[in-house]
Amino acid sequence: MRAAAYPAFALTAFQSRLVYRNQVWASAFGDLVSIFARIAIWTAAFAGATQVDGITLPEMVTYSVLAWPLLYWDFSRVLYDVGGAVQTGDVAVFLLKPIHYPSYLLSTHFGHFAFECVTIVVPVALIVGFTVGLLPPASLFHGLMFFAYWAVSWLTLFALACLCGLLAFWLLTAFSLEWFLMAIMSLFSGAVVPLWFLPAPLAALFGYLPFAWVSYYPSAVYLGKLDPAATWLHLGIGLVWLGLLSAATLALWAKARTRLVVQGG
């Protein structure tokens, strides 16, 4: 199949979501409530202090919006999509078509992500920006590098979700895998509490695990908490992790595919 088909999958996914308008309004409202809650939590935690560990409250507000709805997007759709397809054997349909299944998934879920971004994250960010205020990137360099980190973050979370989805083929339950991944992400990714507020040994440990590249590092780069040298270095480490996760995902996919073909589903 031609490469041009893959953007079409993304567009189809985007359009398919427009039908569920109540879902859009409800998700946007639910996220708005959550984000104001997080802002309130940080305000309470700072308790009037101008800065804690060199971090200001406005920086934490910006961190909250970046780290959670934008970077730590709802991966369960990917996980159940993959998990369901391999568990039921429906994935065999894709093996019959001239489609590269991982690329198909990637484009479809990018479409879903773009939809959630446009309809939910951007409006929520605008409301927060006008009411509480959001900070611009620390510098032009950090702003540009944020996009590179964002790409690594998105693909890392996508690969993690696919990996867990594929594991459902052997463990026979996508549900538990979703919760395992949630457990890992809520502690290690920095989506809830950034690494700079953690005890030093924990922060050092979490800082080397790939999950921190989903929420923590991109947000920290945006806020200018990494100097240029560290920014380049961590981008490199993030890419290595991404490469390893992608290789693991593709290897697991190859294994599942062989099992599907040999055993006939």
Added chain:
Amino acid sequence: MAIIAASGVEKIFRQPKRQAGLGGAIRGLFSREFTEVRAVDGISFAIEPGEAVGYLGPNGAGKSTMIKMMTGILVPSSGTVEVLGREPHTNRLTNAAEIGVVFGQRSQLWWDLPVRDSFDLNRHIYDVPAPRFAENLARLTAMLDMEGYVDRPVRQLSLGQRMRAEIAMALLHDPKILFLDEPTIGLDVVAKDTVRKFLAEVNRDRGTTIILTTHDLVDIEQICPRLIMVDDGKLLFDGELKHLRQTLGSRRRLKLEFGTDPGPITLQTAALVTDEGLAKHFLLENEQTSILDVLTELGSGHDLTDIKLEEPNIEEVIRTFYQNKPALAGARP
């Protein structure tokens, strides 16, 4: 007294309009228009105890909606429905205890458990005394030939086996009326036949009133002496099946094949429609005409190799109906 009486029943649904294209979909995020769909439109009939009635019509004709109103699931928009002398939706629980309902496409069995567990749960739900339950279970198991699989999980059963179990389950509490929504849909020929024979027997021997919806005319021929036909929410016909054929003039087709072309043939008992030389197609004018009558008239001396008699199929009946709608109003006296 009628066991079921419907009078001037209407049911109107409100459905959102879908707009086409990306622009339409985005507009749909902000506003939505609705259309009113009149699924049941002024239907009246009365059914006596012990009758077996087929409720026939194409998809979307309002068959299921009518069943749902009779079983108390839906409330009519206007008009009245009475089942066993009660309004079903206001007396839903009392009504439910005295009827049995089978949905052809929606299983009521517990998918992961043996059939017997679903039956047993129904015993408690319908509060059936243990001896009567045991007796009914034994009888139904034998009649529907279920001995082989009542202890197997439902997920392992074929569609035909499952449907037999569904029907048995609906009868375990000796309902006075049995409603079946498309009970033969998707079944193979053998399974269809078993279900039809069984339902006819239940109606005949136990006197259970049967209302079934279908779009398969054979269901009606074999189970239901009476037919109610609807289309587009409106009642088209209410009466006996053979009466329908007469009224409709939807005639049976006869195909005669010859070894050598006998030349043109004209008959009193059947009208020639197409002549392909070796194969000739006729329409039988009269419901009473048999093949024997035609052959007698045709006489010997022809090199006749094959005879085929085709009943008019449902599509044909309905098509004829569309054309004759006004003429049929009040077909049942």
Added chain:
Amino acid sequence: MSRSLAVVPHLVRIYIRTRMEYRGAMLLAWFAQALSYAATYTAIALLLLRFGNLGGWAWSEMALLLSFHLLAYSLGASLSFTQFRDIEEKVRMGTFDAVLIKPVSPWIYLVFSGLNIGYAGHIILAVGLMAWAVTQVAVDWSALTALYFLLSLVSAAMVTAAIMTMIGATALVWVRSKHLFSIFFGFWELARYPLNIFPVPLQILMLTVAPLGFLAFVPVAVTLGKPVPLLGDWALFASLAAGPLAVTLGALHWRHCIRNYQGAGG
């Protein structure tokens, strides 16, 4: 009604048997869910380790709040969440019709034919954390405070089940209602933090139309003797009344929606 109640043990038994067909997956899910909550609580504990308190609540007090939140939620949700989340699917597939043709109350049938034993992981974690927290907080436990604590827990579970019922019932009329759960869980997440840290409009919402303030904060604040914003001295009474009141409203809404059930629409 008496027949409906008599059926309950049979519904529960048959549902548990279906779940036991997949007991491996269920045990794994118990563990995974407990782990996920434990990870979130650890993140909150680490936050408190750095900042000392949150809106005047120390870690032991937060632990009591979090465990109460999880326990009350799990008790209420085992009666309601999956059952009423999936009602939308049942309406669309037409299987809800099969519930309505049974001579038992459809609410009883739905709730107990799906009594979710999947919450065991939540409950074990919540009880464990609570057992630790009650010994750490500065409360003079007496028979009366313990009784209040238990009754308010029941009331909070009732609030959960009532809201879930109302959201699910809405699907009977609107066909779709799953999206309302996104809103529910937005407020549900807020409910595990001290209410006093939120802006006043949110506080008002959490004590009225989205009454999840009663899920944990109000009863735990009363138990700990901490001030409750807006309610003040009424907090004790309100936390006990919230459950029965929500259940009454839920029942009325459920009845209204059953009467106006439209099926899948034609």
